[in-house]
Amino acid sequence: MKRFDDSHKKKLTPMQKQWLEVKKQYPEHIIFWRLGDFYETFKEDAIITSKALNITLTSRKTAETEWPLAGVPYHAVDSYLARMVEQGYKVAIVEQLEDPSKAKTIVKRGVVRLVSKGTVLAPESLKKSNNFLVAISKENDKYGLAALDLSTGDFYVTDFSDEASLDVEFTRLSPAEIIIEKELWETLNLQYNTKQCVLTFKPSYYFDVEQGRQDLLKFFQLATLDGFGLEEDGVYIAAAGAIINYLRETQFRETFPNITKISKIKTDEFMILDSTTIMSLELITNVRDRTEFGTLRYILDNTKTGPGSRLLTRWLLHPSLDKAIIEKRLNAVDELFQDIITREDIREILGDMSDIERIISRVALGRARPRELLALKETLQLIPEIKKLLSKYQSSYFIEIREKLNPLKEVVNIIERTISENASASIGDGTVIKEGYNKELDELKNIRKNSKKFLQSLEAREKQRTDIKTLKVKFNKVFGYFIEVSKAYSDQVPAEYERKQTLTNAERYITPELKEYEIKILSAEEKIIAIEERLYNEILNEISKFTNQIKETAYYCAVLDVLSTFAQNAVNFNYTKPEIIEENSYYIKEGRHPVVEQLLKDSTFIPNDCIIEEKKNRLLIITGPNMSGKSTFLRQTALIVLLAHIGSFVPASKARIGLTDRIFTRIGAHDVLIENRSTFMVEMIESANILNNATERSLVILDEIGRGTSTFDGVALAWAIAEYLHNNIGRIGPRTLLATHYHELIELENILPRVKNYHVAVKNVNGSVHFLYKVKEGGIDESYGVHVASLAGIPQRVIERANEVLHILHAQMNNKEQREEKQEEKVKKGKLTPVQVTLLGETAFQSAIENKRTFTKKSGILQEREYKLLQDIANINVNKITPIEAINLLDQLTRKCRNILRKKEE
Structure with a gap:
């Protein structure tokens, strides 16, 4: 992306200079610049954004500059971010860090978050599948890989000795973003198509094993990584450390409570499926257009929940080698298969559940929306019903699931006490916190609520007192509250009215009483927003203490979802228990x-x-x-x-x-x-x-x-x-x-x-x-x-000709029958092997090409041009030709065939 010239700063406004400083820091990002109720983009960023989002491109003019401009409303920014990220752009979110009305000079702004494919958290940006951020490191001849789904907290590492294994992991993970040293990336020769990935290049110091170890110990607040089963000098430690650093850089925070552990993938516990097998069996994507249609997952994935869908994919790409685990699953599926009523009841309840695995991650990161908390509460309230339905089953897996599912009444009570059932999509309008939870907030809301009645009463009183029928009390963000009178009645305005603004057809005034009430109302509004934000963050912090329990419950709901899906598939598709x-x-x-x-x-x-x-x-x-x-x-x-x-x-x-x-x-x-x-x-x-x-x-x-x-x-x-x-x-x-x-x-x-x-x-x-x-x-x-x-x-004329040639070849083979019988005798005597006999029989076609007159037709012998075409085909060296060369050659041969056929018709 172009770096911007700031050589003419003297001609720029203070805000333009401020923007250029931020752009210098993040030249590869599109800057979403908070300006009032919009996020604006400028210059080249605006041109890119307008095309990517199909929004209007305008310009911002000053006395000496004109910058392209494109913006999106702040309340809908997540949906626009999703579209930008999906197209591979990285976005820097710049917020106003102080109240514009209180700023003495230019409003203080700063980058609060960097958004890319591997770090998105908003539901609009995520599919049901995992969204992995992957880092690759290399030391000597060994590769290290770390993969994190920030939206769920899943964090894995592994290592391997060859690029083929890297291909396998990419195929399994379908990474959204890859962090890697540029020099290493340029040496790789991967089969995996990374066009859908965002590549983020980092310098070599980013991938240091010792620094990675220190970062992981600090991140998880541990003295050793032994508890995770990790080798502290493993090459994957460098990759995991790179991910930790990248999170801190992009999310502008040190802690990530949703990431509670890191696991090493144990390849000896799973059936190995290399990338060739995954592709050729069309497990996840088809071989035609790399979409999911017509794949095994497409048929199998009738899950009801997001966590269930992700777990099914994990099982599909990591089939178990443990007979006990496989049979535990099969026995559970069998119980559900046999019990249609309970199975359908369970699946109906699962269908009402939200993706609490991702919700709790957003809670832990302080990013959850009010309605997501309500969804979390409603999902947890379904757990007792699920446990009751499972109580009739005796298989070991259902006993385990029933014990692990936790209705978390404490979390339900927190949300029940604090969040209004009519909460808006985001905080800031005073509708999120439940009435009765905070006395000060309730009093301020009453002031706001009663202000409408006061203003209506003031308007009616002033109309009667002044006998001005067109008098109205209004509000806007520039002038606050004011009284508007049409110019026809301006001579009737009382002396205590202070003119504020003159319009074409009206005059606007304020009064001491209205000004005093405006201060009271606006002060209440500011306090409502501040108190609600503070209380909401406290609620998120309180719920985040239950992150591990909620994640465990989400996992066992996912297990039940997959098992019930297997049972339903068995019924729908007439499958049998192996x-x-x-x-x-x-x-x-x-x-x-x-x-x-x-x-x-x-x-x-x-x-x-x-x-x-x-x-x-x-x-x-x-x-x-x-x-x-x-x-x-x-x-x-x-x-x-x-x-x-x-x-x-x-x-x-x-x-x-x-x-x-x-x-x-x-x-x-x-x-x-x-x-x-x-x-x-x-x-x-x-x-x-x-x-x-x-x-x-x-x-x-x-x-x-x-x-x-x-x-x-x-x-x-x-x-x-x-x-x-x-x-x-x-x-x-x-x-x-x-x-x-x-x-x-x-x-x-x-x-x-x-x-x-x-x-x-x-x-x-x-x-x-x-x-x-x-x-x-x-x-x-x-x-x-x-x-x-x-x-x-194929045209009928070609088919007829092919049959003629085939007949001739068969005749030639029959003529050699006597010779082949003699060869078989030699086999019996040990002078020839069977394969030599079968290979000798293939010489019929070669001899046919060598003898032009062998190919006869009703009208005569093979023409010279036809023989030349056969020679061209016979001389192709398929061992050395590349696919592109083969396509070009096929095109040439096709045109020659058409020319021959056309001349025959003439």
Whole structure:
């Protein structure tokens, strides 16, 4: 943002000079400058603000300057701030620090708060999901991460040794703002898209481990961090310290009572989901436009409360590995599932609850609004009813929830005693504090209340005394109270009236009596505001003493919300309770994809079984045409396993799920266009991650492995990867589902003992192919690619030509049958391996290209231009081409095809 030139200060007004001094301090912020009843923006800030908020841009003129100006009313500032912050702007709030009427010179002003995406607190600026401020530090080869949601007080740290783990945490946290050293940021090569984040660069001294340790000890008023389970020299301490410093800088306060603890994320307690898996399984955002529509959370999140929604997301991204915890959740869900009446009663009450987790944070920070206190009271008053409904249940989780839910009668009584049921949205108008709570305030309110009657009485009396029918008693902020008389009656005005202002059609006067009463009324108004603000802050301080208890109650309400949501989903979606087993196997009967089946409006989802065992059926190879449902089957298996680990019922008629330490995916649909990396390179990097990190207890999902390179290379790699998974990971290899078009891989079933072939069935009726979406035993060697191309809308002329070419290729393969039989004999004698045989069969296509006359047509041989096009395609090196180059090349080839077709028609 442009730094402003103050070389002409002599020409500026005192307020303009004051503004420039503030802008110098905060050049990267939009300055919201309190001026009476508005927050004004000036100069370039005004131009930006008017565009961002779609408000009028005017100007403020002096004798020698003219500054652009745009403003918003102070009472609605939070909604405007929300829009500014959402667009990535940082805003500095400048308040009047003294009463303008008492200021001897220019009104004293100062910055009271800096607002950015990671520090917003107003409800208008927040979604139901967490709003994380994240800091990153690095020491030697280790990264430290700290994440804080200021709106809830959640504060976490973790560390890791590679950028891939940083990608994972970003994907899980979806940070609103990232604090990092600029030099470190420029060295990172992340897959995570940070366009929606605000980046805040800080110097290296901001990320000092020892300083961070001292800051944390002071912040939590502790002698040691051992109680939080933190290593005092951990690299994440520097990141946590950076967040503490940033809070102090932006919020202009030293203490944050809503932040009561800091926790280290214990990765060994959760199933590991890397960023690739989170994206490809579409857990939080879809792969098309990165929105929530069509994701697992989109389907599952039928929670009733904000804390419940945030907890569901946390469970979804951190599936438990503790069998006892999973079963505790499942048993609680089962009780609610069986009891429709109580379940619906509980969910109805939850639906009436406010987001007390965020309300108590704003209370603790002195930022809560009066109506939020009423909402807190009303929510706490619902707790006894919830506890009563839970008393019938005997599962351990419900006993725990019932004991932890605290109705906090002390807090309810404080709010009941002090806050008026008709309180306004903000303090300052005298309607917030309940009548009877403070005697002085009540007396002042009576003066204000009776002033209207007095003024009406004064007006009636003066009209009668002066016989001036147009006489009125009025008020404005400039002149205070005055008597207004139309000019037609000005000669009847009594001598004691003192002229104050002359208008076109009227005169304005004051009298000693009116002046005396004005002082009394305005003094009462000022005192009302001051006393109400003082009392309100005292009330907030009193309630904030219960921060920990309220946060605990909010957490257990969230747990109940998620459990009841799982139960309701099970009813609505026909889910069943899975059995969690120690065995390293899966048994899924009539499994369904939890998202696809809900988005299918006019179709019935076809269920499929999935059985993976320890000694056999360990690596499943699934063949079948595109659009037949292979990818859906792979994903649904992974999602069913994940759902079971978070304590949810699953879309199947029966499920026995072995504990799974990690889900790996290599699914092409989510390919990210990384600069200077071909699609194939991305595929191989992800495959390497699987081969290097999978264990016997992992689930591996591979969809079309090797598709980004030549046929020979692809088959070879897919074959070798499958062999490695089977033979080289632990004793029995990970549970693996591998979908492929390489029908050569079917042969693996005859070579490796734990490989099993499956296919997705199709039905060919008189040349018309029907997809049955049913997974059956055995492999198939037909892809039906031309049929799928026809369904995609490829011109019929191209389809006919493709069928002709396909027929020729099949004929060539049949002609080589005798040679292949001889090769099989060599296999039996040990002179060739099965994979060599299958690879040799692929030479048919290459020989077809080499022989121009092979491609015959009803009208003759392949034309030279057509042969040249085939050569161009055959010469493409997919191992080196980048995605952008591929798009450009595809455009060129498409145009060549059109030219050939057009000349054929001519």
